[in-house]
Each structure stands twice: as structure tokens, then as C-alpha cells.
Amino acid sequence: MKQTRRHFLTQTCPSVAFAFFGLSFLEACSKDSSATGPTNTDQPGGDSGFEVNGNTITIDLSNTNFSDIASVGGYTNILTAGVLLLRISANEIGAYDNCCPHDGTRNQWYRSGDNWVCDDHGNSFSSDGENVRSCNSGATSGGLKKYTTTITNNTLIVTKS
Numbered sequence: 402m403k404q405t406r407r408h409f410l411t412q413t414c415p416s417v418a419f420a421f422f423g424l425s426f427l428e429a430c431s432k433d434s435s436a437t438g439p440t441n442t443d444q445p446g447g448d449s450g451f452e453v454n455g456n457t458i459t460i461d462l463s464n465t466n467f468s469d470i471a472s473v474g475g476y477t478n479i480l481t482a483g484v485l486l487l488r489i490s491a492n493e494i495g496a497y498d499n500c501c502p503h504d505g506t507r508n509q510w511y512r513s514g515d516n517w518v519c520d521d522h523g524n525s526f527s528s529d530g531e532n533v534r535s536c537n538s539g540a541t542s543g544g545l546k547k548y549t550t551t552i553t554n555n556t557l558i559v560t561k562s
């Protein structure tokens with residue numbers, strides 16, 4: 402499928418987009434499958450159940466947009482806030498940058514066992530963010546950035562840093 406430049410830029414994190422158009426140091430890999438996980442494409446505010454204020458994302462866990470993370474192991478990708486969420490336990494939700502460290506894809510995440518998988522080329526990351534599998538061509542990847550979270554009643558606060 403041919404991507405437009407606009408589509409590429411909206412789905413790719415800025416540092417990787419710069420690398421793509423400036424210094425092309427990332428190596429492409431082959432795609433493994435077509436599976437992708439739940440993705441929230443709402444804009445913040447209104448009935449979306451989340452707000453973004455600078456580096457802070459405030460999420461109403463009682464909003465139906467976040468029913469995917471009500472149970473342990475559930476996950477979702479808030480595409481417009483740039484964050485993946487994973488229910489780790491009753492009292493803990495992990496939050497991660499949804500920008501894949503390999504080539505910047507944000508919208509092709511799913512879970513396989515205990516790992517995040519970016520379906521664009523198949524890199525895998527542990528729930529701690531460590532790169533546990535590089536894609537088939539051997540391109541190296543950094544880890545998946547993990548953010549600080551706190552839960553108070555039905556409110557989740559994600560602090561990007």
C-alpha cells in the first residue's frame with residue numbers, strides 16, 4: 402500500500418521522521434503479520450475520556466473508551482496522545498511511548514504473551530520496555546520508553562518525561 406507523505410508524518414514520531422528525511426540510518430525489515438490491537442483515535446476532550454495538558458495525560462478509567470484496560474492483560478493505544486496503556490494489576494497500569502524505536506510506527510501494536518509487538522516489522526519489547534526481539538533483517542532498536550503513572554480512584558495520570 403502506498404503511503405502519502407502526510408499519512409507517514411501523522412503516524413511517525415518526529416525523531417524518526419527527521420531521520421527518514423535527513424539521515425537514513427534505520428534499516429527496514431520485513432512485515433510479519435497483519436494483527437493489530439485496539440486503538441483509540443479520539444481527540445482529547447469532550448466525551449473521549451482523556452485530556453492532554455503538556456506532558457500530562459489524564460484518563461477517566463470509567464469511560465467506555467478505556468474498557469479494554471479494565472482487566473489485567475488488557476491494553477489500548479491512545480493514538481492521538483502518543484501512549485500505549487497496559488493493565489498490569491488492579492492497582493497498576495503501564496504507559497509507554499507508542500512510537501516504535503525501530504522506525505517510528507505508532508499504530509500497529511499488539512500483545513503477544515508478555516510482550517509488545519510492533520506489527521510493522523516485528524520488533525518485540527518486554528513490559529519493562531526492553532527490546533527482546535529485533536526484526537528479521539537484524540536492524541537494532543532501542544527500548545520502548547516507559548512513562549510514570551498513578552491511579553487515584555478512576556483517574557489515571559500519565560506523566561511523559
Ligand code: FES
Pocket residue numbers: 430501502503504505506519520521522523524536
Ligand atoms: S517500525 Fe519497524 S518494528 Fe516497529
